[in-house]
Amino acid sequence: MDFAWVSFANSLVLGLSIGSIWLIAALGLTIIYGTAGVINMAHGEFIMLGAYSAYCLQAFLGVPFLLCLPLSFVIVGLIGLVIERVLVRYLYARPLDTLLATWGVSLVLMQGIRIIFGSEPKYISMPEFLSSNLMLGPLSLSSFRIFLMVGAVLLxxxxWYLIYRTHFGIKIRAVTQNKEMAASFGINSSRIYMYTFALGSGLAGLAGALFAALNIVLPTMGAGYVVESFLVVVTGGGALAGSVAAAALMGEIQSVFAFFFNSTFARFLLFILIVIFLRFRPQGLFAAGATRR
Structure with missing residues (x-):
């Protein structure tokens, strides 16, 4: 196969892995925004907390990397639950206040981690089987990026199963569509919001644990993912299927443009395309089937 075509094929695979990273980062935000309409500005810091949770578990307790993933989900999910009960629960009817409050939470979390752990980068180790490359014909694939793509599909x-095939998912969809009507059937919307916020926070923590193996762990690392997370959610329309499609498209566009130009210019072009798309379709790829009340 011609070298140029091999490089282009590798860039397409890389685009899927980039899209998987953005999707994993955006999944928790999709759930929180899609259910409660909360724009969680602390989402990037929840990702950062997941990375530091994995670091602490591995550095101080010797927990294997794969076991750090579910434990980080639980730890950050509990932190999110506390923040929701203490602060966010009082602001659901005030979107601007929620935006400012969660931004304040993000600053507190970032500075708190900096005080506890300092600003020096931290590192965690991966299993050996995730540190190698796999050759599929002429394509060279990173084992860890394949792990991320598989992980994105599983998550x-x-x-999807939780939202569309469980009793809890029925309650989530009922509250999302009409919380007053849901309350008339005995569904406690406040409790649903609490569990949903905790679930979204836990997914952000799981994402952070995964990204800790991909990059160095820093108090400011969440800022590197939060912009793409919001773009995935907004471009997808706030729906799960929309976020999947948006992440895949954005990852491929970013990778293909980077193949022909460079990564910085590719990101610039990607943002321009998203702005143009939202100008003509502000509801996103998948418009919500019902209006949140």
């Missing part, structure tokens, strides 16, 4: 599948 989306689990989230």
């Amino acid at each position: 989306v599948g689990a989230t």
